[in-house]
Amino acid sequence: MHLEEALKVMKTQGFKYTKKREAMLQFLIEEDKYTSAKEVYDFMSDDYAGISYDTIYRNLHDFSKIDLLEVTELNGEKKFRFHCSHQHIGHHHHFICTECGATREIRMCPMDYFKEQLSGCEIESHRFEIFGKCEKCLSKK
Known part of the structure; x- marks a missing residue:
């Protein structure tokens, strides 16, 4: 967008x-x-x-x-x-740098695993984020 x-x-x-x-x-x-x-x-x-x-x-x-x-x-x-445009890259999640806030798309979704673990339940939505330090912030140290 x-x-x-x-x-x-x-x-x-x-x-x-x-x-x-x-x-x-x-x-x-x-x-x-x-x-x-x-x-x-x-x-x-x-x-x-x-x-x-x-x-x-x-x-x-x-x-x-x-x-x-x-x-x-x-x-x-x-x-x-x-907001990311899901139209161009599809459903995805993010790695987020805890130092500078930079993001990187993760182009897979772990929900298939969780759906197997939650049989009989209806998942209405989800959010998956991984936090850490990006290459730039790591190289500063």
Whole structure:
């Protein structure tokens, strides 16, 4: 999903277009990793003096509710990432660097194993993430 598609989704879900929302989405697209609300706030406050942290956080939460962003918790803090397009790479999961938030797609799903272990149950959804240090962060040490 690209910016234009995200803006259309935002509009169809009843959210008004603003340059600030567009800038937030563009930033998250370019970052291409899990990013904290503070990082988004720091970026936005450069161009939009007076923008509040609450506004940033509320928009991030709203964007995640309409499936534009993925959310995870890393080191006790919520992190946000522009949603992967499943259309292009199919169902997948992520390796997430605990140091910098970089992600890498894992193109297999362990759910077949769990389905065997849970016979008689109906699985409604799942999320699978692997946490560790990426090559760049390991090479810094």
